[in-house]
Amino acid sequence: MKCEKRKVAQGRVPKLRFPEFQGAGEWEEKRLGNCLLTHPEYGVNAPAVPYSESLPTYLRITDISEDGIYNANKKVSVGINVTNENYLEDGDIVLARTGASVGKSYRYKIADGQLVFAGFLIRIRTDVSKASSVFIHYSLTSDKYWKWINMTSARSGQPGINSNEYASFPILLSHMQEQQKIADCLSSLDELITLHTQKLDSLKTHKKGVMQQLFPAEGETVPKLRFPEFRGAGEWEERKLEYLAKRGSGHTPSKSYAEYYNGGIKWVSLADTNRLDNGLILDTTKQISELGIKNSSAVLHPLGTVILSRDAGVGKSAVIGCPMAVSQHFIAWVCHPSQLHNWFLYYVLQNNKPLFERVAMGSTIKTIGLPFFVEMLIVIPSLPEQQKVADCLSSLDELIAAQTQKLATLKTHKKGLMQQLFPSADEVNT
Numbered sequence: 001m002k003c004e005k006r007k008v009a010q011g012r013v014p015k016l017r018f019p020e021f022q023g024a025g026e027w028e029e030k031r032l033g034n035c036l037l038t039h040p041e042y043g044v045n046a047p048a049v050p051y052s053e054s055l056p057t058y059l060r061i062t063d064i065s066e067d068g069i070y071n072a073n074k075k076v077s078v079g080i081n082v083t084n085e086n087y088l089e090d091g092d093i094v095l096a097r098t099g100a101s102v103g104k105s106y107r108y109k110i111a112d113g114q115l116v117f118a119g120f121l122i123r124i125r126t127d128v129s130k131a132s133s134v135f136i137h138y139s140l141t142s143d144k145y146w147k148w149i150n151m152t153s154a155r156s157g158q159p160g161i162n163s164n165e166y167a168s169f170p171i172l173l174s175h176m177q178e179q180q181k182i183a184d185c186l187s188s189l190d191e192l193i194t195l196h197t198q199k200l201d202s203l204k205t206h207k208k209g210v211m212q213q214l215f216p217a218e219g220e221t222v223p224k225l226r227f228p229e230f231r232g233a234g235e236w237e238e239r240k241l242e243y244l245a246k247r248g249s250g251h252t253p254s255k256s257y258a259e260y261y262n263g264g265i266k267w268v269s270l271a272d273t274n275r276l277d278n279g280l281i282l283d284t285t286k287q288i289s290e291l292g293i294k295n296s297s298a299v300l301h302p303l304g305t306v307i308l309s310r311d312a313g314v315g316k317s318a319v320i321g322c323p324m325a326v327s328q329h330f331i332a333w334v335c336h337p338s339q340l341h342n343w344f345l346y347y348v349l350q351n352n353k354p355l356f357e358r359v360a361m362g363s364t365i366k367t368i369g370l371p372f373f374v375e376m377l378i379v380i381p382s383l384p385e386q387q388k389v390a391d392c393l394s395s396l397d398e399l400i401a402a403q404t405q406k407l408a409t410l411k412t413h414k415k416g417l418m419q420q421l422f423p424s425a426d427e428v429n430t
Contacts (some may be wrong), residue, residue, distance in 0.1 A: 012172060016420035021178045027423055028174075033167030035131040036124050040163035043094070044086050045119035049079040056082055059115040061096045064106045067193075067411075068141065070115075078116050086116045091133040093140065094121040098160040103149035107137040122163055131173055134183035139171050142422045172423050182421050186414070193410050200403045207396040214389050215351045216379050227388050236379040244340040244380070245306075245333035247373065248299055250326035253292035263289020265300065268307060268318075268326040276309060276316035277350070279397050281324075288325060298325045299332075306333045306345045308356075310368040315356030317349040331373050341383060343390035348378050 012026035033039065048058050055077035063071050088094070088108040094117050096104040108115065117123055126133040139145060148169060153159040173179065213225035221235040241247075252269070253260035264287055268275075271285040293300060300323050301307075308317040311329040319342060326332055335342045349356075360366035380386060 012423050014421055014423045016417075018178070018181050021174070021181070024175060024178065027172040029170050029172050031167065032124070032136075032169040032171050035127055035136065035171065035173070036167070037127045038125055040095075040166045041123045041125075042097075042163065043117035043119045043121045043123065044078060044080070044082060046082075047079040048076040048118075050077065051075040052077050055079075056087070056116045057113060058118060059088070059094070059106075059121065060118045061099070061101045061104065061120050064094075064096070064101075064104055066104070068104070068106050068137075069194075069197075070106060070108075070112045072112065078118075082116050088115050088117055088123065089125070091126065091128075093124050093126070093133070093137050095124065095140065095161075095166060096120065097122045097162065097166075098158065100159065102153045102159045102161055103146065105137065105140045107133070122166055124166065132176065132179040132183050134187060135173075135179035136171070138183065138186050138418065139422065142418055144172070144422065144424065145169070185421070186418065189410070189414050189417070193407065193414065196403065196407045196410060200400065200407055203396070203400045203403055207393065207400065210396065211347065211351050211393060214392065215348070218355075221379055227385070227392075230381065230385045230388070233382065233385065236381045238377050238379050241333070241345075241376045241378050242374055244378070245335040245345065248301060248305075248332040248334070249297075249370075250299060250301075250328055250330055250332065251297035252327050253288055253296040253298060257292075257295070260289055260292030260295060262287055263292060265289060265293065266322065266324040267298070268320070268324055268330060270309070270312050270327065270329055273309065273313040273316060276313065276318045278401070279319060279346070279394070280321040281307075281318040282321040284324065293325060297328075300325050301332050302334060304334075304342050306335065306342050306349065307331065308349050310360075310373075312365055314360045314366050314368060315349075315353040317346055319343065319346050331370075339383070340380065341386040341390055343394060344380070344386035345378075347390060347393050348380075352378075 012029065014027075017024075043059075046058075048060065049055065051057070058076050058078040059070070060076070063074060063076075065071060090108065090110045092108045094106050094108070096102050098120055124136075126136050149161065152165055153161050174182070210225070214223050216223045216236055221238065223236070226233075250268075255261075266284040267286050267288045268281065268284050269286055272281065275281050275283070288298065292298065301320060303320065303322055305320045305324075306317065307320060307326055307330050309315065309329055310331055333342075333345060335345055356368060357366075359372055360368050381389075
């Protein structure tokens, strides 16, 4: 008997299903517009003005994080009169319709306060007799959704999706009870992520406060907070950094010669901005070769060198965790061990970030010129006190790093769980 292979579509059945729904069959595909009370609506095109409690609060794309959370710390107001229809209602979902953020979503909660949504956002209002608003929200963060966003928005040089296109999104729906179960599961995970995010923010705020106490205020030579064994040690001493550490810089080998790159020597460039301000830097985006060093002004700096960006990402710093070279956008210091502890210097640079931002010059890319660092003064205590300050702040950084990892693990778990709980429309078996 001849057997024929058949393709059986599995794209409407999730890989992971709660026990009570395992025999419930395939999910149903509908257009998003068929699940809404009204056609997707555009927001208010109006100027943003400084925040005032007497004016409506304006919600813009930039006020929504990549995780779909409203950033209440950057409030602005809308500069024209608005009607009640312009305010979001509990459960409304807004979607970014243009630019690099296209597709980003946010589900409004009353706890976020009264918000008027901006013109670059599109509001959708779920018909709760047909679908769960929370379920719809999670569907609009799934892999299937983002594949559709990337394909649909790429029709022109400026990415964009209009209201008709959003209404046409092919959404997969399960039974209402299963929708609610999935929504409850993911909501509980989001609550846990929110708690861990708040804990991380609290740790960062605590560290910032401790740092301000452990270092003398600008123009002063005694910190407000001092460890018991150093309380009678007198004032800190103002010194030129130039005399406390050997200053160096770097260079970019010519990109015309492939042999100058990918040679195993780690090379800190502007591509590594996201790796700075995290204490040790252990890896780099790009590598150069010994030939690249020999044929340029690049230098291999030793383990423990303190580096600081003086261009894009101005004021960001790190301690290199192994011998590395740097580009010309960085200043590097090798501390004289009898006078300056390298980790103390790192925290001095961290504490001076507001100063670096003030002195940076330039209209497009702000830069700190070399003369500033030649004349730069820092206030230092004895080496033992330097070590104590550095150890204290390092221990806080370790707590922050551990909490950051916990948060990243939770987000990875959520992403993996969503891939299991929502069907993949691309999946077929043979």
